[in-house]
Amino acid sequence: MNILLAEDDTRLGELIVHILKKKGGYLVEWLTEGDDVYHFATQVQYDVLILDWMLPGEEGVSIAKRLRGAGYSGAIIMLTAKDAVEDRIIGLDAGADDYLVKPFEVDELLARIRALGRRNFAPIQEQIVTMQGIKIDLLNRTVFRDDEEVQLTPREFQLLELLIRNEGQVLSRELIMERIWGHDADVSLKAIDAQIKLLRKKMNGSSKNDLIQSIRGVGYKLDRH
The missing domain is CATH 1.10.10.10 (Winged helix-like DNA-binding domain superfamily/Winged helix DNA-binding domain)
Structure with missing residues (x-):
C-alpha cells in the first residue's frame, strides 16, 4: 500500500512513518508543508492520504475539498486536535473518509488504514x-x-x-x-x-x-x- 502522510509535527511524523513502514510494511511519503500536498496527491497514485488539519500553508480541510473537487478517489484520514462534533462534520464534509483525534495510538491508525484498505476507492474502469x-x-x-x-x-x-x-x-x-x-x-x-x-x-x-x-x-x- 502506498501512503502519503502530511504532518508538520516532526516527532509525530517520524513516529508515524517508522510504525507504518515497520509494522504495516507500507510505502510512505512524508510532507510537512500543506502547499505541497495537492501536487503530490494528484501526480502519484496513493492508496491512503493521512492529512493533518492544521498544516503550514494550505490547511488539511482545504486540501481535501480541492482534491475531492478534482475527482480524487483515494482514501483520506484526517488528523486533528479538534474533537468537537461540529469539527468532525466539517472534516467529513470536506471529503475525509475517517477522522482521528490527537493524541492517538499509532496502532489505532494502523487499524483505520487496514479498514480503509479493504474498500475499493479506485476501481478499474476497464473490465x-x-x-x-x-x-x-x-x-x-x-x-x-x-x-x-x-x-x-x-x-x-x-x-x-x-x-x-x-x-x-x-x-x-x-x-x-x-x-x-x-x-x-x-x-x-x-x-x-x-x-x-x-x-x-x-x-x-x-x-x-x-x-x-x-x-x-x-x-x-x-x-x-
Whole structure:
C-alpha cells in the first residue's frame, strides 16, 4: 500500500512513518508543508492520504475539498486536535473518509488504514485488461493467453486482481495476506511466496518475461510493460 502522510509535527511524523513502514510494511511519503500536498496527491497514485488539519500553508480541510473537487478517489484520514462534533462534520464534509483525534495510538491508525484498505476507492474502469498476449476479464473472472483459457483457482484470480488493481505498486506480503486470506489467517509468508510462484508460472506460460515481479525483502508488483 502506498501512503502519503502530511504532518508538520516532526516527532509525530517520524513516529508515524517508522510504525507504518515497520509494522504495516507500507510505502510512505512524508510532507510537512500543506502547499505541497495537492501536487503530490494528484501526480502519484496513493492508496491512503493521512492529512493533518492544521498544516503550514494550505490547511488539511482545504486540501481535501480541492482534491475531492478534482475527482480524487483515494482514501483520506484526517488528523486533528479538534474533537468537537461540529469539527468532525466539517472534516467529513470536506471529503475525509475517517477522522482521528490527537493524541492517538499509532496502532489505532494502523487499524483505520487496514479498514480503509479493504474498500475499493479506485476501481478499474476497464473490465478487460490485456498485457503481453494475455486477456483478463475481471467481470467474468477468466484469463486467456493467445485465445486459450488459463485455468486459475479462485484464490489465484483474487491474487491476480489485487495485483492488477495496484499495477506498478509494490504490495508487501503482509498486505497480500490480509487482503486475500484475512488479517487473522494462519498463513505463513512462505505460503504466500509459493502461491505467487504458481500464479506467475501460469501467467508466464512459455514466455520468459515476468509479469509479476519480486521485490526482494518487500513483496511483489505487477508491471504489464
